[in-house]
Amino acid sequence: MNYQALFEQIRLKKSFLCVGLDTDEKKIPAHLLTEEDPIFEFNKAIVDATAHLVVAYKPNIAFYECKGAKGWLSLEKTVCYIKENYPEVFLIADAKRGDIGNTSQMYASAFLENMPFDSITVAPYMGEDSVTPFLSYKDKWVILLALTSNKGAFDFQFFQEGEQKLFEKVLEKSQEWGSQDNMMYVVGATKAEMLSDIRKIAPNHFLLVPGVGAQGGSLQEVAKYGMNDHCGLLVNSSRGIIYADSTLKFAEVAREKALELQEEMAALMDAKGIL
Template sequence: MTAQELFEQIKKKRSFLCVGLDTELTKIPEHLLTKDDPMFEFNRKIIEATHDLAIAYKLNLAFYEVHGAAGWNSLVKTVKYLKTHHPDVLVIADAKRGDIANTARMYAKAYFHSLGCDAVTVSPYLGQDSVVPYLQYDGKWTILLAITSNESFGDFQLVHNKQTGNLLFEDVVLKSMHWGSDANMMFVVGATHPEYFAAVRKHAPHHFLLVPGVGEQGGSLQKVAENGMNDRCGLIVNSSRGIIYADITGNFTSEARKRALKLQQEMEVLLKQNGLV
């Protein structure tokens, strides 16, 4: 999926919503536990309740890998379902991988070729040779961690580099500009830290940003749009727990849709205010 195709989906759906499928067996409705593959059944129902409102789905691999082969099978089935029934959405493997070049090459092949995802999150802290293998796949996206949404993000990401005068996350963004482009690379910028969006946009005005932290983590959608939106929207805002666990009874799909619809309607207003729809 190209950047233009992604923008067309944003305009068509009047949304820049990504639904995070952080699926936990202990949190899904009990009646699904009798199914052969409860995690996949839960994901399938969430997808069917929200696919017309979302431009992307993000699968956090940890929630599947914890179950071994069975969990990986649920992941594979979910990706295949999305690619078969809703090929217009971006499928993100939230893997946060970061390893040497030879290993990175295998990870890239696993997520892009074997699994069939459109994008993968990657830690850039091993440098260029750990990222470039992901950038070799046409039509695929590498999403680099810049500003994460967790509480201790500042332990390293805000370290001041006296040589460049930048914070570490700024140097990551600037350095990576030599590795990829706004056609195959995005950045993670947490909604919980809106004060840093301006710095990211200063260095990467045209790149798409994957934005976690809206919803349960308390990030403001309004502030994200004010500080991060560009002339192609340039935002993919993720909500996981706030949507998929809005209700854990037999009515869970209806409640999930209500939460997703509320976000989509807020996003439509923001897109209109910026003249994008």
């Protein structure tokens, strides 16, 4: 999916909502546990209930890897189901990969060739040759970790040399490797006030913003500081949507929670003149 196609979906659905499929078998409704593949059945129900309201889904790969081969099968079934039934949806492999060049090439092949993901999150610490293998696929995206929402972000990301913080160096240097057409950045919603500084360095790139909802991030603040003329945002909510209810009505409640965010997003885009 290219930049324009993603923007068109945002305008069509009046939404920049990404739902994180961080599916934990210990947290899904008990009645699903008798199914052959409870994780897939849970994901399928969430997707069918929310796909008309979202532009992206983001499975966190750790939640599937921990189950071994069975978990990988649930993941593959999930992403194939989404692409077969909702091909307009942008799929993010939240894998946070990044290694020496030939290893990164194998990671890229795993997620961008052998599964129908549109993008993958990548850690930038090892530099250019660990990132560029992921950028070799047409209409696929690298989503580079820039400024995260966890408290440990202060351990390294704010390290300052001269007038430039480390996360600012990542933003600046990485634009030599990719462009706004194939590279996004992860910026945590709990650091929304930093988005204005990030926009000075990367004014046109899409930003994937986790942390809205259960983690305490403010959608209004994210839009205030981070939205550009093409929206430029994919705002993720995971627990606040997928685990909003644990009864037989879990998918219906997930739809209601997604709708609340979508309606707020539509109002924010309308105020910005995007719709």
